Structures are given as C-alpha cells and as structure tokens.
Amino acid sequence: MGVKTDLQPKYGERRTRLPPGPWNLSRAEKREVCNSFYGMKVPESYSSNIKNLVSLQDSRLLGLKSHDCHxxxxxxxxxxxxxxxxKPARYAITRLCFFFNAICAKTVDVSKLDKLEEDVVVTLCLLEKYFPPSFFDIMVHLVxxxxxxxxxCGPVYFRWMYPFERYMKVLKGYVQNHTRPEGCIAERYIVEEAVEFCTQHLSDVSTVGVPSSQKMGVSKPLSGCTNTEEVLPYIEQHMIHIKxxxxxxxxxxxxLQDKHNSTFIQWLRFKVQSELEEDNHGVSENLRWLAAGPNxxxxxxxxxLIKGIKFNIxxxxxxxxxxxxxxYLLAHTMQVASAKDKNPILSNMGFYRVxxxxxxxxxxxxTIPVFRCDWIDSSGxxxxxxxxxxxDLSKIGHRNDQFVLASQVKQIFFVDDPMHRGWSVVLSMSNRVYNDVIGDEVLGDVIIECEPFTRGMPNVDTFDELVGELGSQNIRGGCEDIWIE
Structure with missing residues (x-):
C-alpha cells in the first residue's frame, strides 16, 4: 500500500523481523498492564473477578465473557x-473507550448525538494514524x-444479544436426552413455570432446605429523602431563631451554620414536644420519633444491603x-477559602471516601442506616x-462531620493509578434494580452501563498539542522487535 514503509517486515535467512509499531507493548509494559488488572477489586455484581482473568505468567487476559469485555x-x-x-496512541484508544461508555448508557441525550457522531469519526481517523491497515476490518467500520x-432505534441495550445468549445457556442446561432436545426444553420450561407460580402462591411459607436470597428478609429503612422533607421546615425555623x-x-x-449544627437536635426535641401539647398539631409519627432520638x-x-446495593466497611x-x-456524596455545602474566611460560598461539592x-x-x-466515613481532604x-x-486516600479531612445517611451516597470504587503511585482513580457504577419475579441469574443483565468518568472527549482542535506527535518515524523506540520463525 506504500504507507508506513518503515514498519514493513524485514526478511532474513531464517527469521522475519517485525519492527514494533506505536501499538506494540514492551514486555515490561505488558507486565504492568496485567499487574494493574490483577490488583483491581470491583464491586459485587459489577463483573467477574478480574484477578481470575489475568495470567501474569503469560501476560494475557483469559476467559473473558461479553459482560467483562464491556x-x-x-x-x-x-x-x-x-x-x-x-500519548498519541494511548489517547486515541481512550477516546474510543469514551465513545462506547456514552453509547451504552441507559439514557441518551439526543441533542448530543451529532457531536458524538463527529467525535467517533475523528477517533477512527486518529486510530488510522497509529494502527496498521489490517486492524480496520468491517467490524471497526461499523462503529x-x-x-x-x-x-x-433508541438506546443500544434494547437491541443487543447478550441477555438472549445467556438465556440460551439456560435452555441448553434443560437438555437431558440429546436425541430429543426440543422436547426436553419444552417439558422443563413448563415444569419450571409451574414451580414459579406455586412459589408466588406460597411466598409467605418458609421453605425447607432452600436458602433464602440475600436480597430477601432485609427490613426497609426509612428513606433519607422523607426525613429531609419533614425536617426541612424546622431547619429554616431554627436558622431564623439563631439570627x-x-x-x-x-x-x-x-x-451561623456551626451554631445550627451544634444546637439543632436539642432545639428540635423541645420544639416538637411543645407542638404535641397543642390540639391539631400536625406532627407526623415519623417526625415524633426522630425528635425523640434513637436508641x-x-x-x-x-x-x-440497601436498595439492592451492598455496602461493606x-x-x-x-x-x-x-x-x-x-x-460518593454530592452535597450543597459551604466552601471556604481559609480558616479565617467568614463569608463562604454555597455550592455543590463532591466528597469521596471508604x-x-x-x-x-x-x-x-x-431504622435509619448511617455510614461513618473518613472523607478525603480537598488537597487530595x-x-x-x-x-x-x-x-489520595491517605489525606483525610472533614473529621468533624463523618456521618452520612446511607440513602444519600452513591457507590463508587477506587483503582490504583499506574501513572501516579499513591493515587487512585475514582470509578462509579450504575445502580441495579432487582426483580423478585425474574432474577438476574436467569436472563442476566439487559443493561451493561458504566457511569462515565468524564463528560466529554479531549478537544480535537488541540489534540496534537495535548498529546504531542509521534514524529516522522512509525517505529516505536524502546520496544522489543517481534521475530517470526
């Protein structure tokens, strides 16, 4: 084809040498990538155990399912x-990952589709600069x-084949007589459907020998949103009282905020007690117990386990x-420039910790579940x-306010940053909704959504300034050659 001639095979008498291109990893880099995957710990039900998919000896990933690939x-x-x-090759790959992260979301902003389509075209052009022509088959073009x-047609997850592939595995497990597979599937399906109807009819009966699901038997705690709505008028009254x-x-x-935090609980108790002495007080039962305080x-x-999400210490x-x-907690709170700042600014601020x-x-x-967390200081x-x-998980701050309602936080997880030792990359996951009638074990996840860690891609106009250029040479320096016998 007459392109990237410096990457053409070099034929010898016994062996053929393939010069390393911008996409090739050295042995040390392969080990570094595998070690990064090997050390990842992800939330429950997020994916398979990544550690079991990594072969450190061969520097390979083995046994990935379609969900793991996503x-x-x-x-x-x-x-x-x-x-x-x-940087140029790495950022081009990262842009492609950003695209699939956006395209597989539960909800898609139609107004951003034109920009997303332009970005993926530019991303493929960038990949053409750094990858060989053999990489671009029909599957890459379909992107x-x-x-x-x-x-x-709408969001992608309504149309892909992953839940049906998983259910085909379930149907194959029904086959006991390989000479009559259709009959086995039909009879087994009817039996299972009848058992499910009986199970729903006898839902309140305790079973013998069948362990209960971890999603069952969990008492429903009082919603933190309801608490806030009921207490909010009293918060405003207390602030007026302090002023x-x-x-x-x-x-x-x-x-004023510090004074409110230190005196509000006691003030609320006396306020509710005084209102209860009046006729037609209008104090709800929940507010009455909240003002009385917990055990x-x-x-x-x-x-x-709350709302189908498992939290651990x-x-x-x-x-x-x-x-x-x-x-992760997104709070509307005060931001101060220093300890002497008497007029802080109220704005949304994110907090991270375990x-x-x-x-x-x-x-x-x-009952109300609360978490005691060590929040990361803004300097980290x-x-x-x-x-x-x-x-930086070692930089702890906000020690005077460590508690948060379980209903107010969102689950995230941390992955060690291979570029900066001691730092971790924050990744989030979408909340899963469990169905008691058809479990995830049967059909699998219809939605494979990963929360975006960025709201956009690098500016294409300044892409070369951001990542630099590879230069006129396509051969990657510092990387071992590939030899073919």
Missing part, C-alpha cells in the same frame, strides 16, 4: 493503560453507524475479593486533563 472497554482499560504506550442506529437570638452574627454565614444501643454491621473489603466500601463503620439507628418504629483530590478523578 466493563474493561468502558472503564477499566483506560485506567490500565495510563502509564503505557505513547461509525452506531450513533445513527441510536438515533433511529434573632444572635443579631451580631447575622451576616457571618459560617458561624442509645447502636448495632454495627460489616455489610449492609473497609475491614470487610480487606478480606474479600470485591470492593463495596467506596462512597466506609469505616455502618450504624443502624433504631427509632423504635423504623485532582481532576486530570482527560476527566479522570484522582484521589
């Missing part, structure tokens, strides 16, 4: 290759049409192969040029 392509691969390859399919009692500090926002004996848990994660202790303790507060009529939080959020 999680690697959408989230884990861009993190694993952060310290390998040269261009995925955005058009979304525009015409009236301390007129000299009316304009000192930070002092002083608080049970602690190592794991807690850090000590529990240390002895398991999964990671369920990372949480759970240290799980408390279940007992209010007699209901960085967002890089590609949108990755990096945190």
């Amino acid at each position: 999680t690697l392509m959408q989230q884990l691969l861009p993190v694993a290759i952060r310290s390998v390859l040269e 261009v049409h995925l955005v058009r399919e979304v525009r015409l 009236t009692a301390y007129p000299k500090f009316r304009k000192r926002t930070k002092w 002083m004996a608080v049970p602690l848990y190592r794991s807690y 850090k000590a529990q994660d240390d002895v398991q192969t999964t990671q369920n202790s990372g949480v 759970i240290q303790e799980i408390w279940d507060l007992d209010y007699q009529k209901f 939080l960085v967002v890089d040029e590609l949108g990755f959020t990096l945190v």
Whole structure:
C-alpha cells in the first residue's frame, strides 16, 4: 500500500523481523498492564473477578465473557493503560473507550448525538494514524453507524444479544436426552413455570432446605429523602431563631451554620414536644420519633444491603475479593477559602471516601442506616486533563462531620493509578434494580452501563498539542522487535 514503509517486515535467512509499531507493548509494559488488572477489586455484581482473568505468567487476559469485555472497554482499560504506550496512541484508544461508555448508557441525550457522531469519526481517523491497515476490518467500520442506529432505534441495550445468549445457556442446561432436545426444553420450561407460580402462591411459607436470597428478609429503612422533607421546615425555623437570638452574627454565614449544627437536635426535641401539647398539631409519627432520638444501643454491621446495593466497611473489603466500601456524596455545602474566611460560598461539592463503620439507628418504629466515613481532604483530590478523578486516600479531612445517611451516597470504587503511585482513580457504577419475579441469574443483565468518568472527549482542535506527535518515524523506540520463525 506504500504507507508506513518503515514498519514493513524485514526478511532474513531464517527469521522475519517485525519492527514494533506505536501499538506494540514492551514486555515490561505488558507486565504492568496485567499487574494493574490483577490488583483491581470491583464491586459485587459489577463483573467477574478480574484477578481470575489475568495470567501474569503469560501476560494475557483469559476467559473473558461479553459482560467483562464491556466493563474493561468502558472503564477499566483506560485506567490500565495510563502509564503505557505513547500519548498519541494511548489517547486515541481512550477516546474510543469514551465513545462506547456514552453509547451504552441507559439514557441518551439526543441533542448530543451529532457531536458524538463527529467525535467517533475523528477517533477512527486518529486510530488510522497509529494502527496498521489490517486492524480496520468491517467490524471497526461499523462503529461509525452506531450513533445513527441510536438515533433511529433508541438506546443500544434494547437491541443487543447478550441477555438472549445467556438465556440460551439456560435452555441448553434443560437438555437431558440429546436425541430429543426440543422436547426436553419444552417439558422443563413448563415444569419450571409451574414451580414459579406455586412459589408466588406460597411466598409467605418458609421453605425447607432452600436458602433464602440475600436480597430477601432485609427490613426497609426509612428513606433519607422523607426525613429531609419533614425536617426541612424546622431547619429554616431554627436558622431564623439563631439570627434573632444572635443579631451580631447575622451576616457571618459560617458561624451561623456551626451554631445550627451544634444546637439543632436539642432545639428540635423541645420544639416538637411543645407542638404535641397543642390540639391539631400536625406532627407526623415519623417526625415524633426522630425528635425523640434513637436508641442509645447502636448495632454495627460489616455489610449492609440497601436498595439492592451492598455496602461493606473497609475491614470487610480487606478480606474479600470485591470492593463495596467506596462512597460518593454530592452535597450543597459551604466552601471556604481559609480558616479565617467568614463569608463562604454555597455550592455543590463532591466528597469521596471508604466506609469505616455502618450504624443502624433504631427509632423504635423504623431504622435509619448511617455510614461513618473518613472523607478525603480537598488537597487530595485532582481532576486530570482527560476527566479522570484522582484521589489520595491517605489525606483525610472533614473529621468533624463523618456521618452520612446511607440513602444519600452513591457507590463508587477506587483503582490504583499506574501513572501516579499513591493515587487512585475514582470509578462509579450504575445502580441495579432487582426483580423478585425474574432474577438476574436467569436472563442476566439487559443493561451493561458504566457511569462515565468524564463528560466529554479531549478537544480535537488541540489534540496534537495535548498529546504531542509521534514524529516522522512509525517505529516505536524502546520496544522489543517481534521475530517470526
């Protein structure tokens, strides 16, 4: 073809040498990528155990299922290759991962499809600069049409084949007589359907010899949103009360907030008691128990299942192969420039950390789970040029406010950054909705969605300035040649 002639095979008498291209990894880089995958711990039900898919001896990934390939392509691969390859080739691969992360979402913003289609075309052009022509088969070309399919047919997860492939495996397991496979499948399906109907009819009967699911038997805690809505009017009244009692500090926002935090619980108790003495007080039963306070004996848990999501404390994660202790909180709070700042700014701010303790507060009529977390200080939080959020888990701050409602946080997980030692990349997962009638074990996940770690791709106009150029030589330096006998 007359392109990239310096990468053409060099024929010898006994062996043929293939010069390394921009896409080739050295032996050290292969080990580094495999070690990065080997050390990843992901939340439960996120994917397979990545550690079991890595062969450190051969520097290969083995036994990946379609679900694992999606999680690697959408989230884990861009993190694993952060310290390998040269920037132009690495960023081109990362852009392709960004595209699939956006295209596989549950909801798609139609107004952004045109920009997404332009980005994927440019991404494929960038891949053509750094990858050989043999890489671009018909499957790579079809990526261009995925955005058009979304525009015409809707989100991708309504149309892909993964749940049906999983269910075909279930049907194959029904076959006992290989000479009559259709009859085996039909009879077994009828029997299973009849058993499911009987199970629903006898749903309140305790079974013998059949263990209950971990998603069953969990008491429903009081929603944190309901608590906030019921208590919010009293919060506003208390702030007015403080400003009236301390007129000299009316304009000192930070002092008023600190005073509110230290006196609100006691004030609310007396306020509700005084309202209960009146006729037609309108105080709900939930608010009455909230004002009375919880039981002083608080049970602690190592794991807690809420809304189908399992949370662990850090000590529990240390002895398991999964990671369920990372949480993220988006709060509308005050941001101060320094300790002497008397007029902070109110804005949304994100907080990251792992759970240290799980408390279940007992209010007699209901329970409220809360997490005690060590929040990361703002000095240990960085967002890089590609949108990755990096945190230093050793920098702890906000020690005066460690508790948060379990209903207010979102589960995340941390992956060690191979580029910066001591830092971790923050990744998030979508919340899964469990169905008691048809479990995930039967049909599998219809939706394979990974929350985006960035809201956009690098600016194409400044892409070469951002990543640099490879130069006129296509051969990658510092990488071993490939020899063919």
